[in-house]
Amino acid sequence: MTSASPAPGARAAVLGHPIGHSRSPLLHSTAYRELGVGIDYTAIDILPEQAEQFAARLRTEPGWVGVSVTMPMKDALIPYVDEPSERVRRLGALNTIVVSRGADGVRLLAENTDVEGIIRSLEGARTAGAPAPASGSVGQSIAILGSGNTALAALEACSLMGAATVELLVRNPERAQGALELARTLGLEATALPYTEAATRLPGYDAMISTLPARAADTWVQALGLGARDGAESVGNTGVIKPGAVLLDVAYDPWPSALATAWEAAGGVVVSGLSMLVHQGVEQVKLFSGIQDADWGRVTNVMCDAVGLPRP
Missing domain, CATH: 3.40.50.10860 (Leucine Dehydrogenase, chain A, domain 1)
Known part of the structure; x- marks a missing residue:
């Protein structure tokens, strides 16, 4: 074009x-x-x-x-x-x-062009010092928060970066069927899970892409296992994600988001939606x-x- x-x-x-x-x-x-x-x-x-x-x-x-x-x-x-x-x-x-x-x-x-934006943002995080993934430029296993239009671009980006599996973490998996059909078209192995079931799966992700609007992920932090433990501050809350795992949060206002703050406190690398x-x-x-x-x-x-x- x-x-x-x-x-x-x-x-x-x-x-x-x-x-x-x-x-x-x-x-x-x-x-x-x-x-x-x-x-x-x-x-x-x-x-x-x-x-x-x-x-x-x-x-x-x-x-x-x-x-x-x-x-x-x-x-x-x-x-x-x-x-x-x-x-x-x-x-x-x-x-x-x-x-x-x-x-x-x-x-x-x-x-x-959202696809290029996602790819280059994640590749930039690797260049800046995040550990190299086991396979592909973004890793084997990716989580995507949401299943809307930006999530569809994220699926294509994951396919182009060589991801092996993608899990869509959503409120209602039944509403993610269109995204799952796209994933199959792109040759991705994908599943949709309620975000409330994701805490035990977090340590397996090489990267997470949040496609939720500003503040929408704030109430998801605890359910994802990223919040404070026993009333303590979330700082130092390591072990809940893979060391150096990358979060791209497409929302950038306000910044840092609650999700980005919790992810970084858990030992991850954060990329702003900017x-x-x-x-x-x-x-x-x-x-x-x-x-x-x-x-x-x-x-x-x-x-x-x-x-x-x-x-x-």
């Missing part, structure tokens, strides 16, 4: 609800400034029932080059795009729409700007600097 270089007055935005906390405007604006590209990038609060109307805006209003898409819009906009990528068709979720203008008019092209946001955002910047040949390592670095992340 490619996009022509943006004309004067080009604009893009991140869509979602709530959206006031999003760091995407800062990240994208930083990247475009580094690249010398004039794209005005904002945040728009939008609900699923407004999806059709907004898709019409993308087709008719001048200047649009694309939008980033977050919850709860990742599946709501799919019926209104013209060309979903194979990945979007497979996952049933998008996070990127590119507005393409040509002789045949305006077309909306859909992609999902890291995922940066890496998936780099791929969106390529699509919105139409630039493929650039010093993307430097662009990534200045984006990390903008939000206070260590450079990869």
